[in-house]
Amino acid sequence: MNSSLPPSVSRRAFLKTSAVTAAAVAFPSIVPSRVLGQNAPSKQITVGFIGVGNIAQGHMDTLLGFPESRILAVSDVDQAHREAAAAKINAGYENKDCARYNDFREMIARPDIDAVFVCTPDHWHALAAIEAMRRGKDVYVEKPLTLTIREGRELVNTARKFQRVAQTGTQQRSSKRFHDTAEFIRNGGLGKLERIEVLIPANNKYCGATWQAEPVPAGLDWDLWLGPAPWAPFTRQGCHYNFRFVLDYAAGQVTNWGVHYIDIAQWALGMDESGPVEIEGKGEFPSTGLFSTATKVDFTCRYANGVLLRCHTRYDGVGDGNVRFFGERGWVDVSRSANTASNPAMLKEITARAGAIKLPLSINHHDNFLSAIRSRERPVSDVEFGHRTTTVCNLGNIAMQLGRKLRWDPAREAFVDDSIANRMRERSMRAPWSLA
Numbered sequence: 001m002n003s004s005l006p007p008s009v010s011r012r013a014f015l016k017t018s019a020v021t022a023a024a025v026a027f028p029s030i031v032p033s034r035v036l037g038q039n040a041p042s043k044q045i046t047v048g049f050i051g052v053g054n055i056a057q058g059h060m061d062t063l064l065g066f067p068e069s070r071i072l073a074v075s076d077v078d079q080a081h082r083e084a085a086a087a088k089i090n091a092g093y094e095n096k097d098c099a100r101y102n103d104f105r106e107m108i109a110r111p112d113i114d115a116v117f118v119c120t121p122d123h124w125h126a127l128a129a130i131e132a133m134r135r136g137k138d139v140y141v142e143k144p145l146t147l148t149i150r151e152g153r154e155l156v157n158t159a160r161k162f163q164r165v166a167q168t169g170t171q172q173r174s175s176k177r178f179h180d181t182a183e184f185i186r187n188g189g190l191g192k193l194e195r196i197e198v199l200i201p202a203n204n205k206y207c208g209a210t211w212q213a214e215p216v217p218a219g220l221d222w223d224l225w226l227g228p229a230p231w232a233p234f235t236r237q238g239c240h241y242n243f244r245f246v247l248d249y250a251a252g253q254v255t256n257w258g259v260h261y262i263d264i265a266q267w268a269l270g271m272d273e274s275g276p277v278e279i280e281g282k283g284e285f286p287s288t289g290l291f292s293t294a295t296k297v298d299f300t301c302r303y304a305n306g307v308l309l310r311c312h313t314r315y316d317g318v319g320d321g322n323v324r325f326f327g328e329r330g331w332v333d334v335s336r337s338a339n340t341a342s343n344p345a346m347l348k349e350i351t352a353r354a355g356a357i358k359l360p361l362s363i364n365h366h367d368n369f370l371s372a373i374r375s376r377e378r379p380v381s382d383v384e385f386g387h388r389t390t391t392v393c394n395l396g397n398i399a400m401q402l403g404r405k406l407r408w409d410p411a412r413e414a415f416v417d418d419s420i421a422n423r424m425r426e427r428s429m430r431a432p433w434s435l436a
Contacts, residue, residue, distance in 0.1 A: 045370055048073040048113045050104040050128045051120035052085035054241055055142055059117050060085065062366050064092035069370055072113055075101035079219030102221055104128055108135045115165075115373060118142060121243040122250040123229045126151035127433060129166070130158045138165040138373050144255035145386035149394050150426035152387035153413060154435050159383050167369040167379040168386025170263040172336070174365035178264050180350050181325075181334040185268035187355025189346065190327025193307050196265045199314040200257040200321045203295055205245055207237050209288040228429035238290050245291040252293025255393045258311050261323040263381075263389040264334065265309055267359070268325065272385045275392055275410035276301035276309065283400030299396035311396055398424045
């Protein structure tokens with residue numbers, strides 16, 4: 001793999017710069033709704049935010065610049081977060097209209113909100129999105145789509161039952177570089193595809209062997225922050241951004257970064273509604289301390305067509321991931337910063353888009369979501385695709401935890417002849433929370 005990639009592109013910067021000009025877009029493209037003359041206040045798509053911490057900021061920055069949408073309300077269990085978010089939104093609209101809620105259920109009960117962005121810690125994604133869809137809202141759910149495999153299937157089923165538009169926050173599908181690379185692979189640009197290698201960054205936060213419980217800060221509803229997760233005492237080391245390194249709330253860098261690049265691999269393989277048939281891996285997990293997700297990731301999946309996908313941790317200091325496809329003609333590599341290839345001439349083939357298979361081309365992830373709300377068509381990162389990609393990440397984590405090869409039936413979404421692994425497809429929820 002390329003160990004000399006340029007420094008990573010921040011997620012917020014990527015959200016702002018992933019759009020390409022309409023003139024450069026070939027069929028089939030998603031045209032921004034703002035060029036369709038639909039900006040009258042009565043036609044604006046009204047939005048609420050569930051969770052307004054770090055990841056929500058980029059979404060708010062983008063939507064504040066979109067005249068075809070309007071943010072009406074925010075909900076967050078941290079008073080400081082929701083007050084800051086409301087102030088930012090009010091400043092953007094030059095008013096004081098943004099409503100604030102501690103409990104998201106009060107916000108989604110409002111009939112004047114069309115859609116919500118779910119930007120909570122991972123263990124809340126499924127419950128928040130499912131309840132919002134039951135209330136008639138379309139949803140944009142940050143990655144990874146859900147904490148568990150069962151949650152993902154329940155979320156997709158809910159979207160279909162209530163006929164909701166549901167987009168996953170795997171925004172690399174709205175980057176022309178990733179789109180064109182996936183399309184090139186789908187059209188046999190490398191000849192017979194042999195294997196795929198995904199590199200993900202090492203952990204960027206660390207917790208020592210000891211930690212201690214702390215008083216819950218004023219303004220933080222800790223019980224609601226925990227929600228369906230097991231009860232635990234508050235500590236700053238495990239809250240907000242650091243949640244992703246505690247297995248009760250997330251699955252570490254596998255789902256934080258791996259989901260982005262495995263998603264492109266699944267897209268290129270044509271596995272948007274399927275997955276691998278075998279998984280094995282060997283990870284390293286902390287034996288002490290608060291953090292419990294893998295500190296070293298290394299797992300391999302085999303698909304029914306024989307293609308192998310390996311996902312593992314990089315140690316070259318690059319804070320981005322990348323995915324490299326190997327085939328009969330050599331290899332091509334794509335990341336947020338560059339396309340590279342074993343033969344540079346192939347890069348021109350990638351941008352030429354000469355094959356018969358044309359993948360949906362989204363100009364911008366937010367525009368794609370808003371356009372889908374208007375058209376009632378499925379977005380480029382539909383939740384079925386997000387679920388299948390997140391499932392691959394969960395399969396890798398389960399294989400690393402069990403330390404043995406596992407067989408997977410992607411149609412049944414079940415492990416073959418392994419009751420222990422099958423129990424790990426879901427987790428019990430703390431009362432009174434449930435998927436029912």
